[in-house]
Amino acid sequence: MRLHHTALSDMPAIEHGFFTRNGGQSAGSTYHSLNCGYGSDDDRENVTKNRANVATTMGVKASHLLTAYQVHSPDALIVSAPFEGEERPKVDALVTNVPGIAVAVLTADCGPLLFADPKAGVVAAAHAGWKGAFGGVIEASLAKMEELGAERKNITAILGPTISRPNYEVDDGFKDTFLKTDPTFERFFSDGKREGHAQFDLPAFILARLESQNIGAAYNLGRCTYGEDDMFFSYRRSTHRKEPDYGRQISAIAIKP
Numbered sequence: 001m002r003l004h005h006t007a008l009s010d011m012p013a014i015e016h017g018f019f020t021r022n023g024g025q026s027a028g029s030t031y032h033s034l035n036c037g038y039g040s041d042d043d044r045e046n047v048t049k050n051r052a053n054v055a056t057t058m059g060v061k062a063s064h065l066l067t068a069y070q071v072h073s074p075d076a077l078i079v080s081a082p083f084e085g086e087e088r089p090k091v092d093a094l095v096t097n098v099p100g101i102a103v104a105v106l107t108a109d110c111g112p113l114l115f116a117d118p119k120a121g122v123v124a125a126a127h128a129g130w131k132g133a134f135g136g137v138i139e140a141s142l143a144k145m146e147e148l149g150a151e152r153k154n155i156t157a158i159l160g161p162t163i164s165r166p167n168y169e170v171d172d173g174f175k176d177t178f179l180k181t182d183p184t185f186e187r188f189f190s191d192g193k194r195e196g197h198a199q200f201d202l203p204a205f206i207l208a209r210l211e212s213q214n215i216g217a218a219y220n221l222g223r224c225t226y227g228e229d230d231m232f233f234s235y236r237r238s239t240h241r242k243e244p245d246y247g248r249q250i251s252a253i254a255i256k257p
Helices: 044-058 130-135 137-147 172-181 183-188 202-211 235-240
Strands: 014-019 076-078 093-096 102-107 111-117 122-128 156-159 169-171 189-191 197-200 217-220 249-255
Touching: 014 044, 014 111, 044 102, 044 249, 076 137, 093 102, 093 137, 102 111, 102 122, 111 137, 111 202, 111 249, 122 130, 122 137, 122 249, 130 137, 130 172, 130 202, 137 202, 156 202, 169 172, 172 183, 172 197, 183 189, 183 202, 202 217
Parallel strands: 076 093, 156 217
Antiparallel strands: 014 249, 093 122, 102 249, 111 122, 111 156, 169 197, 189 197
């Protein structure tokens, strides 16, 4: 099952999807059922089948559904062909202008961002956890898109399912890191449920970073990974439940062949 945003669906040359945890091959409550993360302890064959299903839905070859080895970095990479061998680049955003290649990210609470400039024929997918969003993965993604001819005024960005403020508790040290950089970041925090803690609004922070870059449009799908157990995997929810592992959902975008 995948979710769409009309801002991208209305672009005839662009295919996209924020895929949920449903509609795949993986078994058991931990991975049920569309787990697309090779980094999990799920059966690798199941993950491969799940990713092939996603590729088919996206209208690309299984080998052309590309994800990076995500490391919560601010780094973005332009890609024009499938990766060779098993090794994947350690970056957190992929950008392409090649039809038939789907760039994608894996998430389980962090923010999946899909970008498109339909006029230039350039798309990107970025993994924006707090470290990446704070460190500059959004800015790096846009810069790489511009290298391929995209213009910011023509770029639309959509934030997919992300952990929401009510479910994202952080300690005061985390909050201080943000406020030391910019005191106005106070607006992304509210009182925590425990002393010495606060609730952090990651989606609002990501949207603010997008809007500061003067792109054409930025939207939030408005879905919470933690709160919608039947729809999404969540690292934090699995941790709170003391589960041994967690699945990853995939978000992808492509220029139609």
